[in-house]
Amino acid sequence: MWFIISSSRNLHFLKCQSLFTHCSYSVIIMAIQMGSKVLEGAVKKMHENAQKFILTKTQKVQFERDGFIVVKNVLSGNELKKILAVVNTIWEKYRSRNSDDYLHMFDFLNQDKIFMKLLDYDKILPLVLGLLGWNIYLYHSHLDVNLPIKQNNAPGLTWHRDNSRMNYDFKNGRYPLVALKVAYWLSDVSEKNRGNLYVIPGSHKWTYNQGKTIKNNILPEKAIPLIVKPGTVVFFDSRIWHTRGNNFSKITRKVLFFGYSYRWLRPRDNAKISAKLLEMASPIQRQLLIRDIDNGAYVPKDKDVPLKELYSKLYPSDYKQQRSDSKY
Ligand SMILES: O=C(O)CCC(=O)C(=O)O
Numbered sequence: 001m002w003f004i005i006s007s008s009r010n011l012h013f014l015k016c017q018s019l020f021t022h023c024s025y026s027v028i029i030m031a032i033q034m035g036s037k038v039l040e041g042a043v044k045k046m047h048e049n050a051q052k053f054i055l056t057k058t059q060k061v062q063f064e065r066d067g068f069i070v071v072k073n074v075l076s077g078n079e080l081k082k083i084l085a086v087v088n089t090i091w092e093k094y095r096s097r098n099s100d101d102y103l104h105m106f107d108f109l110n111q112d113k114i115f116m117k118l119l120d121y122d123k124i125l126p127l128v129l130g131l132l133g134w135n136i137y138l139y140h141s142h143l144d145v146n147l148p149i150k151q152n153n154a155p156g157l158t159w160h161r162d163n164s165r166m167n168y169d170f171k172n173g174r175y176p177l178v179a180l181k182v183a184y185w186l187s188d189v190s191e192k193n194r195g196n197l198y199v200i201p202g203s204h205k206w207t208y209n210q211g212k213t214i215k216n217n218i219l220p221e222k223a224i225p226l227i228v229k230p231g232t233v234v235f236f237d238s239r240i241w242h243t244r245g246n247n248f249s250k251i252t253r254k255v256l257f258f259g260y261s262y263r264w265l266r267p268r269d270n271a272k273i274s275a276k277l278l279e280m281a282s283p284i285q286r287q288l289l290i291r292d293i294d295n296g297a298y299v300p301k302d303k304d305v306p307l308k309e310l311y312s313k314l315y316p317s318d319y320k321q322q323r324s325d326s327k328y
Helices: 025-051 057-066 077-094 114-119 126-131 208-212 275-280 283-289 307-314 317-327
Strands: 001-005 013-016 066-073 104-105 135-146 179-185 198-200 235-236 242-244 253-263
Touching: 013 198, 025 126, 025 208, 025 283, 025 307, 025 317, 077 104, 077 114, 077 135, 077 253, 114 253, 114 283, 114 307, 126 135, 126 179, 126 235, 126 253, 126 307, 135 179, 135 283, 275 283, 307 317
Parallel strands: none
Antiparallel strands: 001 013, 066 235, 104 135, 135 253, 179 235, 179 253, 198 242
């Protein structure tokens, strides 16, 4: 029989045949204390590691000016190998195997616990916090695998901004930064024509009509391919005009996208985060995963937003500035 015991910040599971035969109260209390210590240790480690990866002034300026930044050498060879093994299994299981064989999978976090590490990766999450602040969650995610294609079979370029209707509902398609995507490159796109992501630097500041003039299948003069090696992470503002490039190479393109936004913005997909995933999640991961938020999205309770504390340590002056305006 499993007993679920709730301590102040997390759930602990104890396995006993009967509460009074094999598990005494003192064992239970000890387990809670041990669980809390492990948790405190993990939180402390996360806080210490995150200090090494805070957003630099240069990165902030670049992101605000260009609408994207590139962070090289994030994933080690070993991490890449493990993630690729999982992605390859998913690909083999879900690929269509018809003439249009590719994978664009939402909700991929439920597929394997390895992705949880990337959700709050200590080299990356501090940058997301630096750009968006602490009242955030994962509003969207997708895993993409694209086989090489022949020139005469190319699907073409589909220039767009993310979040569809947002671009019409705001007058002239002008609105502030509310969401960004973090792309973990697993395959090598260090040359063109390997399915690189193309962006138009600065186009996050355009009106929507400026962008709508870009014809699909055209490479505008200002567009650039992101030429990056596996293990690189690209951050891009959801307002930037971008497209997937064609993959005319011999390499299958593989990339994971994590979309972060404010907790008051509705999810962009219908992903159902499984109870299993939530059970294994740390408090920070739970903040990022939980989608059913109600008005706590606007008026957060500290217990639901552990990223607030992390943010206050990583960006104390920005935090203080915010706090002087708000009691939340
Ligand atoms: O697959 C790509 O490189 C493009 C992804 C994309 O367009 C998106 O995430 O909105």
